[in-house]
Structures are given as structure tokens and as C-alpha cells.
Amino acid sequence: MDTRLTLSGITKRYPSVVANDGIDLNVLPGEIHSILGENGAGKSTLMKIIYGSVKPDAGRVFWNGREVNIANPAEARKLGIAMVFQHFSLFDTLTVAENIALGLPKDTKLDELSRRIETTARQYGLDLEPQRHVHTLSVGECQRVEIVRALLAKPQLLILDEPTSVLTPQAVEKLFETLRKLASEGCSILYISHKLDEIRALCDKCTVMRGGKVTGICDPRQETASSLSRMMIGADPPAIKAVDRLPGERMLSLRNLSLEKSHPFGTSLEGISLDLHAGEIVGVAGVSGNGQQELLAALSGEDPRAQAGMIVLRDEPIGRMNAARRRQRGLGFVPEERLGRGAVPDLSLAQNILLSHQNPSTVSRGLIRFGALHDLAASIIGRFKVKAPGPQATAGSLSGGNLQKYIVGREVMRNPRVLIVAQPTWGVDVGAAAQIRAELVALRDAGCALLVVSEELDELFEISDRLVVIAKGRMSPSIKRTHATVDLIGQWMSGLWETPAPARQEVANA
Known part of the structure; x- marks a missing residue:
């Protein structure tokens, strides 16, 4: 069978890290293919290369057997590639329908588009109001907008990043039924999730990444959650023991x-x-x-x-x-x-400390104690194993998972x-x-x-x-x-x- 997508030797270097190091990947038509890896493993960079929003330093991309150079997301969409990013690309002051219309032809009628959005949302079990402004939506609702926008394009390859975090257990199964139906019709799906049970239940194939390299390829249906975890991080995650206790004050x-x-x-x-x-x-x-x-x-x-x-x-x-x-x-x-709320993207990790730590140890007589901010940021990075070059790295340069560890750590340290x-x-x-x-x-x-x-x-x-x-x-x-x-x-x-x-x-x- 001809492949839908083939990556050969894809490499992407940044000043402080090699995000992708000679990645090979094959995705067949109608295949639900999981990309599994810890935060910072290079998954997001690889997906952005496929979608044309990041240009690789080396390597070749083949689409339906033909070598292509995907220069930007518009070209990716023309080929039939749709992607739902983990961090959303929505304009807060526009409505749901207006945001989705931005990627469609200029003559698209908003009332007709609104009806299509409502129909697609119902079909996939996603509750969505086309006339609602994005700034009124929660993170989960924004994710629904991105999913529906991708599905409206009727793609040949659909890239989904953590798509089930907004759904009830019953709705997850309904989405899985829909994805299986899409796959049966020939749509290929690249599925990124940290829910190992989901991957085992849904996906036909799994490519595991660690440190920017492919470390394994398997059939997740033949694996356990523990074996997938060991492939991804090299060990089983520590179990949390439940202990009944009497509540305090x-x-x-x-x-x-x-x-x-x-x-x-x-x-x-x-x-x-x-x-x-x-x-x-x-x-x-x-x-x-x-x-x-x-x-x-x-x-x-x-x-x-x-x-x-x-x-x-x-x-x-x-x-x-x-x-x-x-x-x-x-x-x-x-x-x-x-x-935007948990962290200011363009400020350093040290400067972001001030969002919650404003006390005599960090601000004295109206003056910021930058040395104290640096030391506290460094201690959070070390204790919570945040993958970052150091306290001066900007918050926006971290992967989503590493930024989350930093923000949680910042609050715990208080x-x-x-x-x-x-x-x-x-x-x-x-x-x-x-x-x-x-x-x-x-x-x-x-x-x-x-x-x-x-x-x-x-x-x-x-x-x-x-x-x-x-x-x-x-x-x-x-x-x-x-x-x-x-x-x-x-x-x-x-x-x-x-x-x-x-x-x-x-x-x-x-």
C-alpha cells in the first residue's frame, strides 16, 4: 500500500537543543498512528514541520508518494492536512464562526458556515455556539473550536493533539467512533495523547520519541500501559497511594x-x-x-x-x-x-516569578531583587525537572508540559x-x-x-x-x-x- 505521509531524516536544530534528530515516519491511508513521547521529546516540532509552520534543517517529506516542500500551513491545508494545536491560534475578539472563516475562501457566508459548524459539532459530540466570542470561552471550549475547524476541512490527514481533554467518558467513545469512521473512509490520523489507555484502545500503530529521536515503533494494542510508559520515559511512573484521612480545620x-x-x-x-x-x-x-x-x-x-x-x-x-x-x-x-494568564510569554522564567511571589524576599522597598528571582526560578527548574536553558529563558520558549511544571512549581514553592x-x-x-x-x-x-x-x-x-x-x-x-x-x-x-x-x-x- 502506498503511504499517505513519509518523513525521511527530518532534522531541526535550535540554538540550545536538537528538537528532531533524523526522524523517519510512515503513515498509511486510513491509519490511526500515535506519536508518543514525554514533554520536550520533539513531537510538537515534528507536527509543525508536517503542517508547514516550521521548516526543517534537513530531511525529505513525501505526500501520497510525491516529494513535497510544505512551505506554510496554507499549502498544508491545500494538500489536505489539518491540525489541532495544543496551544490555540484564535483571535479573542472574534466569534467562533469568524475565527473558522479566516481559513476559508473570502466568499464564505457566515450564516451558512454557522449552520455547518453546528451540524459538525453535533455529529462529533462537541457542544459549540458559533456566535460566541472566543474571549468568553474556556480552554476546553477553545479546543472544541480547533477540532471542529479541522474537521470542516474534510482532511486526508488529521493531526490531533490531546483532543479528549474536553470530553466526558461517554463523549470520548463517541469521538473514537467518529475517528474510526474517518479512518475507514481513508483519512489518516496522527494522534498525540498522554493517555496511554486511549492510545491502546484507538491506535493501530505507535511511534515513540525520546530526546528528538525515534526510540521505538509498536502496535499499542499489543502493549500494556506500563510497557508504553517504559518505552516513553524509561520507567513506570510512581504510583500514588490512596490513604483515608480525617479532614483538618x-x-x-x-x-x-x-x-x-x-x-x-x-x-x-x-x-x-x-x-x-x-x-x-x-x-x-x-x-x-x-x-x-x-x-x-x-x-x-x-x-x-x-x-x-x-x-x-x-x-x-x-x-x-x-x-x-x-x-x-x-x-x-x-x-x-x-x-497569557499563568505566564507572560515574552518575559523570562525569573521575571514570571513576580506574578505570584510579591513579598519582601523578591521586592524590597519598591525595588525588584533580581538575584532572588533568579535563584528561586533556578530552584523550581531543578526541583520540578523543567527542561529549560535556565531562569533567563522566556516562558514562551518552553513546551506546554514544561511550562505547566514551572507554573505549578511556582505556586507550590509559596x-x-x-x-x-x-x-x-x-x-x-x-x-x-x-x-x-x-x-x-x-x-x-x-x-x-x-x-x-x-x-x-x-x-x-x-x-x-x-x-x-x-x-x-x-x-x-x-x-x-x-x-x-x-x-x-x-x-x-x-x-x-x-x-x-x-x-x-x-x-x-x-
Whole structure:
């Protein structure tokens, strides 16, 4: 069978690293082919070369048996290559339909395009509103826009980077059915995911990368999650042992938190009540766009519209306080958006310390202590094994997973009393994810109270002591992790919950 895509000896060098070192790759028509590797292994660079957004220093690219020079993404799209990037390329001030129209012919009619978007979104189980402005979307909803934009092109090769982080378990299976149907019709799929069980369930072939080189090719259906992990990082990720514990003092209380949506496409919060105790992790599950963004803004202080008593931090009403005052009282926060909110792309890692560490050790009498920033950044890089040239590297130069490790590390190093974390391991490889989760658990064991908002159910089941679900701006009862099941939480994510029997419920303020 002729190959759809062949890469031969692809090499890409940057001043401090060889991102791709003589990569060979063959993808057949109708093949679902996984690219597996830890953060910084060179996967994203290779995908950008295929899509024409990065030019290789050496090597050859063959498309349907013919050698091609893909100079830019427009040429890639003409060939029939579509890609969903991990970091999105959307304009905040435009609507979903307007963003998608940018890659289409000038005579495209927006009303007709909106109907196509709605039809495609329904077909693939993705909830999307074409008239909604991008700046009102969560990270997960932005990912849906990118997926639908790619699918509208009816590509011969579809590159997907972490596509299931926005979906319920039920919707994941529906997407897999669609991808299998696409493959049966001859579309080739390059699938990048750190969810090893997904790769084993979906993909026909797997190419493993480490340090910019191909280190193995296998049939993932014949492998275990452990064997794939060993191929990728050289070892099994450390397991986190679940230990039942008595909760400590009440650190954070949400008391009938209700907020009208701040924009027409937002989600109103309705009567959310929850107590968070020292020494516990409460996991918040839910499909993106169901109020997580609004809840995080209310908790962090970005949205201070709540009544003061609706949010109580260690017996002090903080609902009207801004983010800086909340940080001074021991609240830490990791936003879901790495670039733009979690870090300033063009500033160095050392300078980005100032986003959360503004205290006498870093700022004295109005003067920035650059040496202290440098030392703290270096300690985070070392402790969290961040792949970066050093504290002076810009945040935007890091891979997504390494930047996530740095941002989480920056907050952990503050030793917060309460830590709010959004999507802690989104797009992070299995080894780095295990490290981040272990750090969060260690913080819990040291007495911190953590609220973790994640769309990764496996992650929440691994680290949480209790689970709640947010759906349509409402919060479910809390349930002990040991009493919860994936099916139950998946059902609750659709807003279908009833008050559990007392024996199965761990009420938040018990």
C-alpha cells in the first residue's frame, strides 16, 4: 500500500537543543498512528514541520508518494492536512464562526458556515455556539473550536493533539467512533495523547520519541500501559497511594455562591456550597464550559462580584477582595491558561516569578531583587525537572508540559494554605503528570487544602479525597472517592444527580 505521509531524516536544530534528530515516519491511508513521547521529546516540532509552520534543517517529506516542500500551513491545508494545536491560534475578539472563516475562501457566508459548524459539532459530540466570542470561552471550549475547524476541512490527514481533554467518558467513545469512521473512509490520523489507555484502545500503530529521536515503533494494542510508559520515559511512573484521612480545620467555605453570568455566553453560578478542609484534595469534575471558568474567577479574585460572605477563607469573608489580597492571606492559584494568564510569554522564567511571589524576599522597598528571582526560578527548574536553558529563558520558549511544571512549581514553592488548581496536567506527559500529582499530594499531606478542577477523571480519582461535579453552574453533592465510580461521575457531568444515600455521601460540611 502506498503511504499517505513519509518523513525521511527530518532534522531541526535550535540554538540550545536538537528538537528532531533524523526522524523517519510512515503513515498509511486510513491509519490511526500515535506519536508518543514525554514533554520536550520533539513531537510538537515534528507536527509543525508536517503542517508547514516550521521548516526543517534537513530531511525529505513525501505526500501520497510525491516529494513535497510544505512551505506554510496554507499549502498544508491545500494538500489536505489539518491540525489541532495544543496551544490555540484564535483571535479573542472574534466569534467562533469568524475565527473558522479566516481559513476559508473570502466568499464564505457566515450564516451558512454557522449552520455547518453546528451540524459538525453535533455529529462529533462537541457542544459549540458559533456566535460566541472566543474571549468568553474556556480552554476546553477553545479546543472544541480547533477540532471542529479541522474537521470542516474534510482532511486526508488529521493531526490531533490531546483532543479528549474536553470530553466526558461517554463523549470520548463517541469521538473514537467518529475517528474510526474517518479512518475507514481513508483519512489518516496522527494522534498525540498522554493517555496511554486511549492510545491502546484507538491506535493501530505507535511511534515513540525520546530526546528528538525515534526510540521505538509498536502496535499499542499489543502493549500494556506500563510497557508504553517504559518505552516513553524509561520507567513506570510512581504510583500514588490512596490513604483515608480525617479532614483538618475548615480552610475555605463557599456559602450559597451565586453569580449572574458576566457576559451573554457565560454560565451563571447557582447556590454553590462547599467546605474545603486542611489536608484534603477535593476534585471538581465537569465538561468544560459548565461554570468552571466562572467558579475559578470568583475564587481567585479575578471576579470580585460575589457577596463578601459567599467565600470565606479561614473565617474571613473574602468575596469582595481582589486577587492580591487573597494571595496575601495564603491563597494560591494555578489558572488553566498557561500562556497569557499563568505566564507572560515574552518575559523570562525569573521575571514570571513576580506574578505570584510579591513579598519582601523578591521586592524590597519598591525595588525588584533580581538575584532572588533568579535563584528561586533556578530552584523550581531543578526541583520540578523543567527542561529549560535556565531562569533567563522566556516562558514562551518552553513546551506546554514544561511550562505547566514551572507554573505549578511556582505556586507550590509559596507553601499556600489553600491552593486552587485548574487542569494541573493538561497536555503533560505521563512522567511529568505523575510528578505534578505527587507534589500536590505532598502539599496536601503537609496540611494544605486543595481544590483541583480537572477534566481528567483518572487524575481526579487518583489524587482526590472527595469528588464533586459542576454542571450548568450547579454543584453536585460531594462523594468520597472510594464511593465514586467513573460511570456515576460521567452521569453527574450531564447534570443528572440525585442526593445519594447517607452511607454513600461525604457531605462537604460534615
